[in-house]
Amino acid sequence: MAPESYPGAMTPTPTPTTPAAPADDWLRLDQQICFSLHAASRAFNGVYRGILKDLGLTYPQYLVMLVLWEHGTLPVKKLGEHLRLDSGTLSPLLKRLEAAGLVRRERSARDERSVEVRPTEEGAALRERALEVPRRITAATGFGIDEVHALRAHLDRLTAALDAAAENA
Amino acid sequence: MAPESYPGAMTPTPTPTTPAAPADDWLRLDQQICFSLHAASRAFNGVYRGILKDLGLTYPQYLVMLVLWEHGTLPVKKLGEHLRLDSGTLSPLLKRLEAAGLVRRERSARDERSVEVRPTEEGAALRERALEVPRRITAATGFGIDEVHALRAHLDRLTAALDAAAENA
DNA sequence: CACGATTTAATTGCGCACAACTCAATGGCC
DNA sequence: GGCCATTGAGTTGTGCGCAATTAAATCGTG
Numbered sequence: 001m002a003p004e005s006y007p008g009a010m011t012p013t014p015t016p017t018t019p020a021a022p023a024d025d026w027l028r029l030d031q032q033i034c035f036s037l038h039a040a041s042r043a044f045n046g047v048y049r050g051i052l053k054d055l056g057l058t059y060p061q062y063l064v065m066l067v068l069w070e071h072g073t074l075p076v077k078k079l080g081e082h083l084r085l086d087s088g089t090l091s092p093l094l095k096r097l098e099a100a101g102l103v104r105r106e107r108s109a110r111d112e113r114s115v116e117v118r119p120t121e122e123g124a125a126l127r128e129r130a131l132e133v134p135r136r137i138t139a140a141t142g143f144g145i146d147e148v149h150a151l152r153a154h155l156d157r158l159t160a161a162l163d164a165a166a167e168n169a
Numbered sequence: 170m171a172p173e174s175y176p177g178a179m180t181p182t183p184t185p186t187t188p189a190a191p192a193d194d195w196l197r198l199d200q201q202i203c204f205s206l207h208a209a210s211r212a213f214n215g216v217y218r219g220i221l222k223d224l225g226l227t228y229p230q231y232l233v234m235l236v237l238w239e240h241g242t243l244p245v246k247k248l249g250e251h252l253r254l255d256s257g258t259l260s261p262l263l264k265r266l267e268a269a270g271l272v273r274r275e276r277s278a279r280d281e282r283s284v285e286v287r288p289t290e291e292g293a294a295l296r297e298r299a300l301e302v303p304r305r306i307t308a309a310t311g312f313g314i315d316e317v318h319a320l321r322a323h324l325d326r327l328t329a330a331l332d333a334a335a336e337n338a
Numbered sequence: 339c340a341c342g343a344t345t346t347a348a349t350t351g352c353g354c355a356c357a358a359c360t361c362a363a364t365g366g367c368c
Numbered sequence: 369g370g371c372c373a374t375t376g377a378g379t380t381g382t383g384c385g386c387a388a389t390t391a392a393a394t395c396g397t398g
Binding site for chain 4: 339340341342343344345346347348349350351352353354355356357358359360361362363364365366367368
């Protein structure tokens with residue numbers, strides 16, 4: 001669990017310890033931001049995995065169902081915009097949801113390019129069983145509402161900044 | 170068959186501050202925490218992808234090299250503890266790093282079960298070129314040091330709580 | 339010493355994420 | 369109408385993450 005507390009972190013080969021040591025610290029600090037985020041995301045995924053197993057959903061599949069429960073039938077494009085996912089990810093995922101009987105996919109009559117994704121009766125019914133998921137997740141975090149809100153705001157700002165930076169790259 | 174909606178589908182709720190939040194809001198709030206984290210993690214990954222392309226590394230490979238640069242030669246097990254990854258992820262990743270000429274893997278003489286991973290000359294040299302990565306990443310976030318630190322603390326606390334919760338599951 | 343339990347990597351299988359590509363449908367434009 | 373760029377899904381290929389399994393080396397205990 002602890003990337004710190006490395007007993008006698010021996011460095012056999014390289015120890016270019018500059019007195020001011022900005023370089024070394026930078027590589028370490030850098031790891032802290034991105035790695036923390038990476039680790040937190042995977043930890044979250046792990047907790048969801050355990051809870052969603054009862055529903056027969058993976059975490060990304062759960063996200064898709066959340067959007068469908070909230071907005072009803074949607075074309076794949078819109079679904080992707082909500083979740084920031086493209087068809088390369090969604091197409092096989094939706095196929096699995098369809099195979100599980102939770103959604104149906106059908107070409108739009110108005111625009112034959114578009115595929116409408118709609119929850120089946122079974123998919124809609126699953127929503128009832130999903131209602132307890134948020135509570136269990138929130139409990140697992142041990143965070144209060146305010147804390148959650150603050151963290152979310154922080155993360156959203158970060159995402160926006162990163163997206164903007166990616167544009168110019 | 171006309172597209173139908175179902176109970177609670179199209180409810181725009183801009184006011185989350187109701188005393189007793191109904192179930193609908195719970196499903197929405199829940200999405201906010203985990204989805205924000207998920208999105209931020211992927212956004213980060215995207216920015217790294219662009220920056221690390223010059224070094225010929227993926228983001229997880231970069232994390233591995235960070236650990237090796239810091240600690241020198243390590244067995245796969247220790248590497249996995251630092252990064253919270255198991256051999257199922259690390260083995261193929263290390264093979265690719267070896268194929269790229271950045272690390273070497275050799276069975277420990279003392280314990281034949283263990284495989285020592287050591288950066289090659291080329292791998293060690295890559296560190297110099299990696300020194301600019303943190304700055305570019307930090308710049309992309311638009312965050313100050315303090316902000317980064319606060320966010321990291323928040324995330325680490327979250328990860329610890331989630332890990333603890335996963336234990337009891 | 340022998341034998342079973344534990345440790346360490348590697349492998350297999352599945353699902354997600356993303357880039358690059360294909361293909362059909364659509365819309366704009368002359 | 370005919371042409372062509374654009375749009376929306378799907379497919380392919382690569383890599384990560386994790387569960388489950390396998391195989392070999394090591395350790396512990398009788």
